[in-house]
Amino acid sequence: MKxxxxxxxxxxxxxxxxxxxxxTARRLVARRTRTVxxxxxxxxxxxxxxxxxxxxxxxxxxxxxxALDSASHEEVLGKVFTEGDIxxxxxxxxxxxxQARDEAEPMAAVRVAQTxxxxxxxxxxxxxxxxxxxxxxxxxxxxxxxxERARRANFIYGSSKAGLDAFTQGLGDxxxxxxxxVMVVRPGFVRTKMTEGMEEAPLATTPEAVxxxxxxxxxxRAEVVWxxxxxxxxxxxxxxxxxxxxxxxxx
Amino acid sequence: xxDNTTLTTEADSFASVTGWGRTAPTTALVERPRTYEEAAAAxxxxxxxxxxxxxxxxxxxxxxxxxxxxxxxxxxxDRIRSVDADAGIVVCDAGVSLHRLMEVLLPLGWxxxxxxxxxxxxxxxxxxxxxxxxxxxxxGGFSRHVRSLRLLLADGEVREVLPGxxxxxATAGGMGLTGVILSATVQLLPVETSxxxxxxxxxxxxxxxxxxxTETDHLYRYSVAWIDLLAKGASMGRSVLTRGDHAPLxxxxxxxxxxxxxxxxxxxxxxxxxxxxxxxxxxxxxxxNELWYRRAPRSRVGELQKISTFFxxxxxxxxxxxxxxxxxxxxxxxxxxxxxxxxLRRIVGRISRRGCPSFLxxxxxxxDGDPGWLSFPVPGWTLALDIPANMPRLGTFLDELDEEVxxxxxxxxxxxxxxxxxxxxxxxxxxxDAFRALRAxxxxxGVFTSDLSRRLAL
Numbered sequence: 001m002k003x004x005x006x007x008x009x010x011x012x013x014x015x016x017x018x019x020x021x022x023x024t025a026r027r028l029v030a031r032r033t034r035t036v037x038x039x040x041x042x043x044x045x046x047x048x049x050x051x052x053x054x055x056x057x058x059x060x061x062x063x064x065x066x067a068l069d070s071a072s073h074e075e076v077l078g079k080v081f082t083e084g085d086i087x088x089x090x091x092x093x094x095x096x097x098x099q100a101r102d103e104a105e106p107m108a109a110v111r112v113a114q115t116x117x118x119x120x121x122x123x124x125x126x127x128x129x130x131x132x133x134x135x136x137x138x139x140x141x142x143x144x145x146x147x148e149r150a151r152r153a154n155f156i157y158g159s160s161k162a163g164l165d166a167f168t169q170g171l172g173d174x175x176x177x178x179x180x181x182v183m184v185v186r187p188g189f190v191r192t193k194m195t196e197g198m199e200e201a202p203l204a205t206t207p208e209a210v211x212x213x214x215x216x217x218x219x220x221r222a223e224v225v226w227x228x229x230x231x232x233x234x235x236x237x238x239x240x241x242x243x244x245x246x247x248x249x250x251x
Numbered sequence: 252x253x254d255n256t257t258l259t260t261e262a263d264s265f266a267s268v269t270g271w272g273r274t275a276p277t278t279a280l281v282e283r284p285r286t287y288e289e290a291a292a293a294x295x296x297x298x299x300x301x302x303x304x305x306x307x308x309x310x311x312x313x314x315x316x317x318x319x320x321x322x323x324x325x326x327x328x329d330r331i332r333s334v335d336a337d338a339g340i341v342v343c344d345a346g347v348s349l350h351r352l353m354e355v356l357l358p359l360g361w362x363x364x365x366x367x368x369x370x371x372x373x374x375x376x377x378x379x380x381x382x383x384x385x386x387x388x389x390x391g392g393f394s395r396h397v398r399s400l401r402l403l404l405a406d407g408e409v410r411e412v413l414p415g416x417x418x419x420x421a422t423a424g425g426m427g428l429t430g431v432i433l434s435a436t437v438q439l440l441p442v443e444t445s446x447x448x449x450x451x452x453x454x455x456x457x458x459x460x461x462x463x464x465t466e467t468d469h470l471y472r473y474s475v476a477w478i479d480l481l482a483k484g485a486s487m488g489r490s491v492l493t494r495g496d497h498a499p500l501x502x503x504x505x506x507x508x509x510x511x512x513x514x515x516x517x518x519x520x521x522x523x524x525x526x527x528x529x530x531x532x533x534x535x536x537x538x539x540n541e542l543w544y545r546r547a548p549r550s551r552v553g554e555l556q557k558i559s560t561f562f563x564x565x566x567x568x569x570x571x572x573x574x575x576x577x578x579x580x581x582x583x584x585x586x587x588x589x590x591x592x593x594x595l596r597r598i599v600g601r602i603s604r605r606g607c608p609s610f611l612x613x614x615x616x617x618x619d620g621d622p623g624w625l626s627f628p629v630p631g632w633t634l635a636l637d638i639p640a641n642m643p644r645l646g647t648f649l650d651e652l653d654e655e656v657x658x659x660x661x662x663x664x665x666x667x668x669x670x671x672x673x674x675x676x677x678x679x680x681x682x683x684d685a686f687r688a689l690r691a692x693x694x695x696x697g698v699f700t701s702d703l704s705r706r707l708a709l
Contacts, residue, residue: 001275001277001313001318001702001703001705001706002275003274003275003646003669003670003706004272004274004275004312004579004581004640004669004670005274005640005645005646005670006275007646009706031646031647032646032672085318085705133319134300134318134319135277135278135279135300135317135318135319135320136275136277136278136318136319136702177265177267177278178265178278179267179276179277179278179279179318179319180278219578219640219641220577220578220641221577221578
């Protein structure tokens with residue numbers, strides 16, 4: 001069960017090697033989290049991540065999970081919930097893709113869309129149903145500021161996150177009053193392996209800062225969290241910039 | 252649950268439930284049995300996630316919540332079955348509130364044996380949390396005055412439970428996890444009037460306060476000190492002591508003597524349903540505390556106060572818990588045994604330095620411990636304070652205080668808790684293993700389950 005500050009005792013991370021996911025897990029393990037389920041494609045990196053959390057004192061299980069294999073989500077994730085209550089599910093998997101290549105190879109673009117959107121839709125719905133029958137829990141979904149307004153530079157990734165963001169908001173409304181809390185997290189540019197070598201955007205942040213914002217959001221039972229918080233105002237302004245002008249902005 | 256059509260009446264519904272602190276809401280099917288049979292049927296058909304009894308929801312944390320399961324709202328079982336006005340014994344349903352008991356019993360010259368800081372708790376809740384009041388150093392906890400109780404067990408059977416038995420000691424303070432208390436027989440306290448004769452004095456700092464309490468507490472039936480935890484430096488721990496007893500008839504002025512037993516607690520308008528966050532910051536609470544301290548007389552003897560003024564000042568403001576806004580608040584109450592005064596000083600010092608915006612923190616001396624396995628009181632000093640849940644890094648701060656309390660062989664109060672670590676709690680209650688064993692035997696399928704029991708593995 002979560003405590004008065006919304007800190008979970010058990011955590012399921014979908015995308016078990018995600019840096020933001022692991023930074024969040026480390027932070028929560030230092031608080032109250034005792035049981036962590038890391039779901040991801042079996043790999044040495046997943047085992048290493050599990051080992052790292054074990055060293056912090058958590059009981060860690062790994063679950064073979066493939067975001068692209070939506071048909072398997074019900075079975076794979078359902079099994080986790082039969083082992084006991086999950087206080088928080090963090091959907092942290094995602095694929096940034098390579099805009100130039102993805103534009104040239106539509107199937108590569110579809111892979112981004114399927115991972116970030118349809119994969120999260122099926123996994124999100126499976127988890128939402130399980131949480132609903134528990135009568136409690138938080139579903140935290142990593143969206144992105146890229147989904148707030150499509151940009152020339154990364155609209156394939158951005159559109160997948162826009163879909164995910166809209167899905168999550170709707171799911172939050174659908175689950176209102178069921179005891180399940182749904183939170184969208186919209187980080188800006190996060191310095192991770194995924195963005196390594198890319199030019200940093202303004203207001204760039206770190207996985208640790210996202211983790212901190214998630215913890216604070218859990219305490220407030222927030223529905224939307226921006227990281228850093230200033231992005232909320234920035235994006236709210238950018239949203240309203242007319243398209244002819246927006247096209248010319250160096251964003 | 253959902254297939255339980257025979258039981259689901261119109262009054263039953265899925266609802267979001269929290270404790271008085273309004274933190275960690277979870278959803279449950281809330282059922283409101285009106286008879287013992289309905290309660291038994293609800294327990295028999297409660298589904299895999301179990302059931303827990305709930306009274307007036309004054310426990311601060313998650314004691315009366317059951318995510319995804321059923322919550323039995325016991326306030327529908329609200330009959331006073333019999334009153335023996337000569338012997339001072341009342342038999343009543345578990346859902347009867349102490350407020351109702353006072354309304355009925357005061358005119359007959361009887362008072363509840365123990366009352367906490369609110370009248371709006373049920374008799375069932377009073378036993379389940381084994382509540383204490385300002386008279387603990389004289390009278391012990393509530394369960395000590397219970398002559399018998401009827402307990403609905405996991406299999407739907409009802410058992411008469413008498414003091415001195417294992418089941419009674421597990422149930423007193425057992426947070427509803429041994430079964431549903433249906434009714435109780437309670438020994439009352441005779442009073443001549445419905446007024447309190449109160450002595451007030453100020454203590455300039457923590458040491459002064461502890462000296463005064465140690466030296467003269469035994470002279471009073473009721474004793475408590477309000478302590479200003481925002482005061483720093485030399486005035487750290489400055490307090491207002493209010494101590495007293497029920498006023499005897501001859502202390503009343505002639506006019507009041509004509510109706511010595513009237514019970515008319517006043518009430519202000521309630522707190523609005525929406526209150527912005529952060530209203531109770533360090534400044535506003537500091538100002539309140541300053542005024543409260545200054546307003547109190549240095550020393551005053553024999554003031555007549557209404558029962559509601561003396562015992563239940565906050566009951567005058569319905570829904571006062573809303574003033575903390577949406578994030579709610581945490582109440583931290585611990586006890587450290589006598590001889591651990593240093594630990595108490597350290598903890599008060601830390602809270603004061605940290606600047607927790609806490610108004611109405613109270614310090615009190617407990618008397619002998621109570622027999623309940625999970626009963627909170629042990630002989631020692633108990634401090635209770637409210638803290639807004641949105642205070643930054645409050646979780647880790649309270650974890651540090653837990654360590655101090657644990658090291659001093661003290662403990663936390665389950666009825667107030669919403670955040671302790673399970674292993675810390677287990678270290679505080681040596682009889683927890685016996686409690687778990689008894690539950691495993693009586694209720695092998697875990698029918699009686701609450702968010703509290705899940706969180707702390709009780």
